[in-house]
Amino acid sequence: MKILVLNTGSSSVKYRLFDGADTVAKGLIERIGEADGDAADHGAALRQIMDSVDLSGLAAVGHRVVHGGSDFEKATVVDDDLVAAVERLVPLAPLHNPAALTGIAVARGLLPDLPQVAVFDTAFHASIPPEGAVWAIDAELARRWQIQRYGFHGTSHAYVSRQTARLLGRPVGETNVITLHLGNGASACAVQGGRSVATSMGMSPQGGLVMGTRSGDIDPTVVFHLHREAGMSIDEIETSLTRGAGLQGLAGANDMRTVQERWSAGDPAATLAFDVYCRRIREYVGAYYAVLGRVDAVTFTAGVGEHSPEVRAVSLSGLSALGIEIDPDRNERGEKIISPDGGRVAVCVVPTDEELEIAEQTRTAIA
Ligand code: AMP
Numbered sequence: 001m002k003i004l005v006l007n008t009g010s011s012s013v014k015y016r017l018f019d020g021a022d023t024v025a026k027g028l029i030e031r032i033g034e035a036d037g038d039a040a041d042h043g044a045a046l047r048q049i050m051d052s053v054d055l056s057g058l059a060a061v062g063h064r065v066v067h068g069g070s071d072f073e074k075a076t077v078v079d080d081d082l083v084a085a086v087e088r089l090v091p092l093a094p095l096h097n098p099a100a101l102t103g104i105a106v107a108r109g110l111l112p113d114l115p116q117v118a119v120f121d122t123a124f125h126a127s128i129p130p131e132g133a134v135w136a137i138d139a140e141l142a143r144r145w146q147i148q149r150y151g152f153h154g155t156s157h158a159y160v161s162r163q164t165a166r167l168l169g170r171p172v173g174e175t176n177v178i179t180l181h182l183g184n185g186a187s188a189c190a191v192q193g194g195r196s197v198a199t200s201m202g203m204s205p206q207g208g209l210v211m212g213t214r215s216g217d218i219d220p221t222v223v224f225h226l227h228r229e230a231g232m233s234i235d236e237i238e239t240s241l242t243r244g245a246g247l248q249g250l251a252g253a254n255d256m257r258t259v260q261e262r263w264s265a266g267d268p269a270a271t272l273a274f275d276v277y278c279r280r281i282r283e284y285v286g287a288y289y290a291v292l293g294r295v296d297a298v299t300f301t302a303g304v305g306e307h308s309p310e311v312r313a314v315s316l317s318g319l320s321a322l323g324i325e326i327d328p329d330r331n332e333r334g335e336k337i338i339s340p341d342g343g344r345v346a347v348c349v350v351p352t353d354e355e356l357e358i359a360e361q362t363r364t365a366i367a
Helices: 044-050 080-088 096-110 123-127 137-142 156-169 220-228 233-244 246-251 256-262 268-292 304-305 310-314 327-332 354-366
Strands: 004-006 013-019 022-029 057-064 116-120 177-181 185-193 193-199 297-301 346-349
Touching: 004 044, 004 096, 004 246, 004 354, 013 044, 013 185, 013 354, 022 044, 022 354, 044 096, 057 096, 080 327, 096 116, 116 268, 116 354, 156 177, 156 185, 156 193, 156 297, 156 346, 177 268, 177 304, 185 268, 193 233, 193 246, 193 268, 220 233, 246 256, 246 268, 256 268, 304 310, 310 327
Parallel strands: 004 057, 057 116, 177 297, 297 346
Antiparallel strands: 004 013, 013 022, 177 185, 185 193
């Protein structure tokens, strides 16, 4: 059974065609609408994809949709009501949801007889209990304006936590994992028996861990202060905190490889950026240990998590009292399990595969 996975951005479409768990085609159409781009518009981009791959036996199209709000707890077959609901969520994801809606509309037009499935980044976190999702602000304001923690990277946390249980040879339903998705965006998740019970991103993908260009957690007064005292507009502040913060803000480079090179050369700004980045991860690991009560594994994934032994070592340093330890040689070699034999908590490195997870959830949704 073939599944086509589409990740439609504002100016790009990433696609991957699965036959079972095997990838039979994949690609990226970029700079859509630009003079030297790969396609004139999203319709042309999707037609180009459909023409270039063998769609015989295609059972469904799975679309990555960033924000499902509190309406969607799992991947859902697309109908007009779903489209209307995702449209209503545009104010919560102004860059991402419109692009996904374009992808859905074009794919529905081109393949009217096939089921289209929306797979939401937020859905895995629908299981977070109210005390982990609600902020202590005016309850009426929160209700009216849909202010709560939604969480993101859900397909990655779901996939990686399941793979961790498999790696340890344990049933998913009895395994507690702290997953650390450290890519360009970064988030932590506490997974209890296969269900998300806490995550670090909030109403937007801005909260929580330090990221390439995003601040992660800050005191909200920073925003008021920059507005009143520095005279910055709300838009300027948003741009600064989302594109000019994180590693970029502290070290002048958003790529962890660059930060680590400068750190190795003794650059003080890069050293501080690296330390702030790792310390924030350690704080979340401690917090989620307390939320879970018992932790079977801590798992690193995504660009930084999969490739930086330094970040893994520093962010989990000093946690041996919690049973969390790393074997330096295994860590350096990037083995799947980098904790010492017999450790109370397994520390794992698991490559994420969000597209495969989208394909699997799409298959489940149409079954
Ligand atoms: P992702 O969003 O998962 O593709 O992750 C992208 C980020 O991973 C990049 O911005 C890099 O900072 C980081 N990265 C990739 N390879 C390495 C590496 N060898 N060491 C440290 N960071 C890396």
